[in-house]
Amino acid sequence: MKNLKRIFIYTFLSLAALVSIFPFLWMLVSITNKSVDVTQGRLLPGSHLVENMKTLFETVDIIPALTNSAIIAVITTLLTLLLASLAGYGFEIHRSKGKDIVFNILLLSMMIPFAAIMVPLYRMFGSISDTAPLFGIDSLAAVILPTATTAFFIFFFRQNTKMFPKDLVEAGRIDGLSEIGVFFRIYMPTMKTTYAAAAIISFMNSWNNYLWPLVILQSPEKRTIPLLISNLGSSYSPDYGVIMSAIVIATLPTALVFFLMQKHFVAGMMGSVKG
Amino acid sequence: MKKFYLMFALLISLAVLAACSSGDDEANGASGSEGSSGADSITAWAWDPAFNIAALEKAKEAYDGDVEVKIIENAQDDIIQKLNTGLSSGTTKGMPNIVLIEDYRAQSFLQAYPDAFYPLTDVINSDDFADYKIATTSFDGEQYGLPFDSGVAGLYVRTDYLEEAGYTPEDLTNITWDEYIEIGKAVKEATGKNMLTLDPNDLGQIRMMIQTNGSWYVDEDGSTPNLEGNESLAKAFETYKKMMDADIGKIVSDWSQFVGAFNSGDVASVPTGNWITPSIKQAEDQSGKWAVVPMPRLDMEGAVNASNLGGSSWYVLNVDGKEEAADFMLQTFGSNVDLYQTLVKDIGALGTYSAAAEGDAYAVEDEFFGGQQLLADLSTWTDEIPGVNYGLHTYAIEDILVTGMQDYLNGTELTKVLENVQAQAEAQLK
Numbered sequence: 145m146k147n148l149k150r151i152f153i154y155t156f157l158s159l160a161a162l163v164s165i166f167p168f169l170w171m172l173v174s175i176t177n178k179s180v181d182v183t184q185g186r187l188l189p190g191s192h193l194v195e196n197m198k199t200l201f202e203t204v205d206i207i208p209a210l211t212n213s214a215i216i217a218v219i220t221t222l223l224t225l226l227l228a229s230l231a232g233y234g235f236e237i238h239r240s241k242g243k244d245i246v247f248n249i250l251l252l253s254m255m256i257p258f259a260a261i262m263v264p265l266y267r268m269f270g271s272i273s274d275t276a277p278l279f280g281i282d283s284l285a286a287v288i289l290p291t292a293t294t295a296f297f298i299f300f301f302r303q304n305t306k307m308f309p310k311d312l313v314e315a316g317r318i319d320g321l322s323e324i325g326v327f328f329r330i331y332m333p334t335m336k337t338t339y340a341a342a343a344i345i346s347f348m349n350s351w352n353n354y355l356w357p358l359v360i361l362q363s364p365e366k367r368t369i370p371l372l373i374s375n376l377g378s379s380y381s382p383d384y385g386v387i388m389s390a391i392v393i394a395t396l397p398t399a400l401v402f403f404l405m406q407k408h409f410v411a412g413m414m415g416s417v418k419g
Numbered sequence: 420m421k422k423f424y425l426m427f428a429l430l431i432s433l434a435v436l437a438a439c440s441s442g443d444d445e446a447n448g449a450s451g452s453e454g455s456s457g458a459d460s461i462t463a464w465a466w467d468p469a470f471n472i473a474a475l476e477k478a479k480e481a482y483d484g485d486v487e488v489k490i491i492e493n494a495q496d497d498i499i500q501k502l503n504t505g506l507s508s509g510t511t512k513g514m515p516n517i518v519l520i521e522d523y524r525a526q527s528f529l530q531a532y533p534d535a536f537y538p539l540t541d542v543i544n545s546d547d548f549a550d551y552k553i554a555t556t557s558f559d560g561e562q563y564g565l566p567f568d569s570g571v572a573g574l575y576v577r578t579d580y581l582e583e584a585g586y587t588p589e590d591l592t593n594i595t596w597d598e599y600i601e602i603g604k605a606v607k608e609a610t611g612k613n614m615l616t617l618d619p620n621d622l623g624q625i626r627m628m629i630q631t632n633g634s635w636y637v638d639e640d641g642s643t644p645n646l647e648g649n650e651s652l653a654k655a656f657e658t659y660k661k662m663m664d665a666d667i668g669k670i671v672s673d674w675s676q677f678v679g680a681f682n683s684g685d686v687a688s689v690p691t692g693n694w695i696t697p698s699i700k701q702a703e704d705q706s707g708k709w710a711v712v713p714m715p716r717l718d719m720e721g722a723v724n725a726s727n728l729g730g731s732s733w734y735v736l737n738v739d740g741k742e743e744a745a746d747f748m749l750q751t752f753g754s755n756v757d758l759y760q761t762l763v764k765d766i767g768a769l770g771t772y773s774a775a776a777e778g779d780a781y782a783v784e785d786e787f788f789g790g791q792q793l794l795a796d797l798s799t800w801t802d803e804i805p806g807v808n809y810g811l812h813t814y815a816i817e818d819i820l821v822t823g824m825q826d827y828l829n830g831t832e833l834t835k836v837l838e839n840v841q842a843q844a845e846a847q848l849k
Contacts, residue, residue, distance in 0.1 A: 180701060183679030263508045270510030281513040359504045362462075362513045364491055371497070378494030379467040381698035384675060 171395075174388040182384035196385040206390060208365055209372040212284065213351055214397070216368060220288050220350040221343055227293040228342065232301025233331055237313060247302070254295045258355065265290055266359060282362040291350060297342055304338040305331075340408030348398050369394045458740030460487040461747060463517035466495040469697060471519055471568070471731070473766045478751035481758045486743045495521065506532045514736055516744035519567070521731045522555040523813040526641055528734075529558035530811060536563045537735040542745045543753040549771040551806035556732045563734055565748050566771045570692040570730025571801040572627050573711040574599075575699055577612075578789065580687040584609035588710040591688075595718040596628065596658045603667035606687045614687050616680045617659075617668035622817050622824065623728050627690065627714060628655035632722040633805035636817070641810030644848065646820075647834075647841035654717050656827055656836070663828055690714060692728035693797050696767055699787075706787045713800055725803035730771075763794055771801065812848050819843045 174182045175197075177190035200206060235247055266281070273280030280286060308331065316326040332339070354370045361367060367375075373394060376387045402409070465471035475490045482488065493501065498518060505514045506528075520528060529536060538561040545553050548566040556564025576588055584606040591602060603614030617624065629635060634651035637644055646652060662668050669686055671677045681689050682702040689695060699709060713724040733752060735744045751758055752770070759775030762768040764783070776798045784790045823840040827833060 180679075180682050183675045184683045185679065262504055266504050267508040267510055270508060270512040273510075273512045355500070358497055359501055360513075362491070362501075374494045374497055375492055378492070378497075379469055380694050381469065381678065381701055382675075 171388055171392060174385065175392050177385055179383045179385045182388065192385055196389045199383065200386050200389045200393075204372065204376065204386070204390065205364070205367075206369075206372065206393065209367050209369045210393070210397075212366055213368040213370075213394075216284055216287050216357075217347050217350040217397075220291055221346045223288065223292040224294075224297050224346040225339055225342055228297035229301045229332070229335070229339065230327070231293070231298045232303075232305050233327055235298070235302045236305035236308070237310065250295045250298060254299075262356065262359060265356075269360060281360055282366060284366065286360045287353075287357050287368075290356065291353065297346065300342055300345075301338065304335065308334060337408045337411040340405045341411075344402055344405050344409050347401050351398050458486065458516075458743050460489055461516040461740045461744045462489045462491060463519075463744075464491050464493050464498050464501075464515040465519040466493060466498065468492055470694065470766060470768055474567075474762055474768050477761050477765065478747075478755075478758060481755055481761070482747055482751050484743070484747060484750065486740075486747065488747060491515065499524065502528065506535050511535075511736070511738040514738050516736055516738060516740045517748065518734050518736060519731050520564070520734055521729060522552070522570070523729070523809050525555050525564060525732065525734070526558065526809060527811045529563055533559075535737055537737045537741040537745060538563055539565060539735060539745060539748070542749050547753075547773055549773060549801050549804070551727065551804045552730070552732065552771050554806050554808045564732035565734075565752050566732045567752060568694065568730055569769045569771045569797070569801050570694070570727045571769065571797050571804060572690065572692050572714045572726045572728045573797060573800065574714055575681075575689040575691070575695065575709060575711050577684070577687045577705075577708055578710050579708045580606055580610045580612055588712050591715075592712045593724045594715050595722075596715045597661070597718050599715045600658070600661050600665050600667065603662070603687075604665050607667050610687065612685060612687050613669040614667035615662075615669070615690060616671045616677050616686055617662065618671050618673075618677060619825065620672065620821055622820055624690070625652070625655045625659060625820070625824075626813075626817075627726040627728050628658060628717055630726045630805060630807055631714060631716040631724070632719050633807055635807040635809060636813060636820070637808070637810035639808055641808045642812065642848070644812070644816060644841055644844035646816070646844060647837045649837070651717060651719065651722075653833055653837060654719055656824065656833060658717070659824065660828060692730070693769055694729065696793070707789055709788050710791055711788060711793055711796065723803055723805060725800045725805070727804050767794075769794060769797055769801070773802075776801075812844070815848060816840075816844050819847070 170187070173187060173189050176193040177186050178192045178195075181190055181192075235243055269279070269281050269286045273282075277283065278285060279289070312330050312334065313326055316330045321329060352370060353368075354374070357368045358371055358374070361371065369390075373387065373390050376382065376390055463475055465475055472490060472492050475488075479488045479490065498520075502514075502518065502520075505511070540562045543562065543565055545557070545562045549569065552564075552566035552569075553562070556562065556566055574591060576591055578588055581587065581591070581602075584602070586602055586605070591599070594602075599614075606612065606614055629649075629651040632651040632654075634645075634649060636646065636652075669680055671680055678698050678701075680686050681699060682705075684702075684705065689699065699705075714726045716722040716724045733748055735741055735748060752772070756772075756775045756778065759770045759772055760778045760780040762770060763778075763780040781794045781798055782792055783794065785793045819840050823836045826839070827836045
């Protein structure tokens, strides 16, 4: 009876795993096939890998796009970690009369879809384009700033800070650390797992962000990788082998970041649930 | 306390809404495009590197002005998103000088942003272009678009499959859709292949059918939905159902499956726009097995064997450099016959500039299509396409029709279905 239950559970889990992994498998198989084979749904690996890669690197500026995406994602992630954790720490540790009201207003802002603020944002960046072109439309800074910290991450850090032993703050103060010192020397090292989880989420969000970069970036040399892939699919007769190759390359960095921080990530997520 | 929160929530949403709508007058001033001149570079947006972008490159080569032309490739949906955001924000920063817009969408852009486009009425001569393109590229008496690629449709057929069933391409020339279905049944019986692909989410098939009879989803005014009581549409729906009932359609759900179906030889014909030619030719092993015949027509008085699917035109935006951009357009796509010859020869891009349709390049015999003078044929059919005003809501109405079609296929009565979609369209597009 116990065995039967086991078999059932394993079959179910294997099926579920297959369903979630199949798209990735198909993607990996497709980079070795010709476009015609991909459209016909061929499931076996082919011999076209080298040609696909060659076409990709010769006809598409994938390296600059990867560089742009990397710059944006890394800066966004660093800014997010710093700003959101400072805010989360402040909201939880410090006492103030109005903090819960401010925090709730902040949470309300999570309910506004990005599409609703996109036009005003575009207008804002457009109005500074002449005086500060480095921050105006078609600049990497314009991609980073609106996404550099969001209510979600502040919420995330505040929830996790609830588990942070406040005695440590007291101890630090008694030992003569400044408020900033407490944050950097005590809080940050203790909250490593939370930082790791936030880093992964922020990096993935930024790396995959499509709508805002699409709207704000204009020159081809500033394109990020999702924009480049969208372009590849725009033709009347797209080369699916090459598109799949680009997608695989675009997936690698997020996968890498995830596997590097997986252990912390899981711990961080558990923490936030407990909190 | 609760009240306090509620008030705050309200305040925030109000602030957001206000930000979306306010300050239009200010925006028009800020664009500062009046009386500008002397731009030394202009930007053009288009999609598809093998087709529109390639055409722009050729135009750039043919152009001998001092202005540098920057060609930027964006996917079509991306262009729409970027234009909508940019134009509705009221700032012209980051907007291109020249942009390619699909004909089905042109009217809604022209109506939503009347000052954003630069009229070409005095720049080009609209009589030089195929008639059916003018209605969709002009607005309020002004010519805004420079008509570019023709979406002239043809029926691409597999001659080998037809032969197996005892037909020649001549048997499919100038037929009605009803006759097409009969042939489809015979072909399926003889070869086991489906006659065509059908995508339940893309009613391009219906669009092509009703245009053969000069009809569209909307009235002449371009905005009143014309669905209930539209005989052509009713006929097209009936024909679509007949195809389903006869089981001659292979159901596909996206572009890659559509291309895959004919590349792998699963269907005996492809009724669609001429821009599909490169995709058909992708399957090199099928060379010599294809021919293109005129589009079947609806079995109605007045319907012709010519239709259109897609097609797009160039627009000049009302931003700094508009004079230069208009001049570039005039010198290239607006008057250069040789350029059109190059486009046809090197890219297979079929323009709608009438004077260009007689050169040698059009008479080339295409081996892939068994030596047919494909481009000459297509350009003859272009002249016969009934002109219709695509109006503002082609895709919005089509979304409604897609569900209507499902109801109809599931057994709801046709008059009832059309009544429903008419009511929905009227409610939604008010």
